[in-house]
Amino acid sequence: MPVDGLGRVVMVIPTFNEVENIEWIVGRLRRAQPGVDVLVMDDNSPDGTGDLADAMASADPHIHVIHRTEKAGLGAAYLHGFAWALEQGYDVIGEMDADGSHQPEELYRLLNGLHAADLVIGSRYIPGGSVLNWPIKRLIMSRGGNFYVRLLLGTEIRDITAGYRLFRRSTLEAIDLKSVESAGYIFQTDLAARTVRAGLTVAEVPIQFVERVRGNSKLDGSVAKESIKMVTRWGIAERKSRISERKAARDA
Structure with a gap:
């Protein structure tokens, strides 16, 4: 069903051991936006998340489920979901x-x-944006991480690590998803940076981010280490590229 002149919309929701949350969150989404479809990408959750998602899909044609055979990272799940959505003709x-x-x-x-x-x-x-129920240490780390990314990549995006987002079909087609190698949470930074480099428009709207109240977080120290390492590498490459471009312009 087309939504507000935007065409067909689908929200991709990766899951791993989210049996306590999946029915609750998808139900809220379907009530809030009845015209929006849902794709659950389950990474072979041992707690029965995938089975529950299948039951939901059998009762609602707007809900779809893909079962992945292993837990391969957030980015890998999203890339799989994006490929399916593009094949299905979502806008x-x-x-x-x-x-x-x-x-x-x-x-x-x-x-x-x-x-x-x-x-x-x-x-x-x-x-207008906010974070609810985060400890101050985590908030400082998140804000600091976003500042570090802005500094190294030269972007104006205030929350480039955020995972609540909408892409136009044409955007995903323009940023060469096949070359994306980031598998973890740095995937969010990667795709936003690619969108900017492609000369496309990125907008931010305020939301209230709410810390989970049920189930266990999938974040750990390795996420931060991966992010710092990859962003630093991208930042160095970006600066080298700019220096080379300025040198070429002077020599021309």
């Missing part, structure tokens, strides 16, 4: 977490923002 493809941190009731803000953008990010760190 808008979105991302959101299964744990309730991204509130479906705020999806309308992202949908409205996409009328004037190629990628819309639900941002915690622009005026």
Whole structure:
């Protein structure tokens, strides 16, 4: 069903051991945006998440499920989901977490923002955005990480690590998804940076990010290490490229 002149929209929701949350969050999404489809990407959850998602899909034709055979990382799950959505002809493809941190009731803000953008990010760190129930240490780490990314990559995006977002179909087709190698949470930074480099428009809209209240977080120290290492490498490459371009311009 077309949504607000944007065409067919699907939200991709990766899951691993989210049996406590998946029915709750998908139900909220279907009530908040009845015209939006849902794709659950389950990484072979041993807790029965995939079976519950199948039962939901059998009762609602707007819900779809793909069962992956292994837990290969957030980026890998999204890339698989994006490929399916593109094959199915969706015009808008979105991302959101299964744990309730991204509130479906705020999806309308992202949908409205996409009328004037190629990628819309639900941002915690622009005026009107907020984070609920995070310890101060985690908030400082998140804000610091976003500042580090902006500094190295030269982007103006305030919340480039955020995972609540909508892509136009044309955006995903323009940024060469086949060459994406980032598998973990750095995937979010990677795709946003690719969108900017492609000369496309990125907009941020404010959201309230809510810390999960059920189930266990999948974040650990290795996520931060991977992110710092990859962003530093990209930043160095970006600066070298700019220096080479300026040198070439002077020599021309």
